[in-house]
Amino acid sequence: MKDLIELYPAVSFPLFFGTLWLTITTILGLLSGWFQLMAIYPNQTVEPILRVRFQSGAVGGIPMRDILTLDVCSSGLRVGMMRVLGPFCRDFFVPWESIVVVRKPALFWPVAVLQFGNPVVGTLRVSARVADRLARAAMGRWPEVGPFPENKRSGIFR
Numbered sequence: 001m002k003d004l005i006e007l008y009p010a011v012s013f014p015l016f017f018g019t020l021w022l023t024i025t026t027i028l029g030l031l032s033g034w035f036q037l038m039a040i041y042p043n044q045t046v047e048p049i050l051r052v053r054f055q056s057g058a059v060g061g062i063p064m065r066d067i068l069t070l071d072v073c074s075s076g077l078r079v080g081m082m083r084v085l086g087p088f089c090r091d092f093f094v095p096w097e098s099i100v101v102v103r104k105p106a107l108f109w110p111v112a113v114l115q116f117g118n119p120v121v122g123t124l125r126v127s128a129r130v131a132d133r134l135a136r137a138a139m140g141r142w143p144e145v146g147p148f149p150e151n152k153r154s155g156i157f158r
Helices: 001-005 007-030 032-040 129-139
Strands: 049-059 062-073 076-081 092-095 099-104 109-115 122-127
Touching: 001 076, 007 032, 007 049, 032 076, 049 129, 062 092, 062 129, 109 129, 122 129
Parallel strands: none
Antiparallel strands: 049 062, 049 122, 062 076, 076 092, 099 109, 109 122
């Protein structure tokens, strides 16, 4: 086996890297509870009212920076991630009735923790600004009483 690796480093490195990548992404999917959420809340083919891509948050305490996609639909919230960073993590769809929103202050900015299920089977933590945007798009179906202020940014930096 050692001779094979020494003879074919162009093949062995991508094979090693691919195996390592799949192992790490699978472990993160397990630790975050993503696979459990996929099983409990399978994806549905509902057209989104609003799609917010490249969002940061935490699923089950595992931080996910700029890889989440959140779709507000008429009957619930679809949560997904970039396929390359979660090859086995398919989108899941949580109905509005199964979501509870808890607002919390955080170190730098306020956050909203979306709790899925009763009893809670998973959580998604996003910034309060993102949660407000989702709530406005949900048009009264959001599981929290408003108001949800419009974020008016000024300046050239976003």
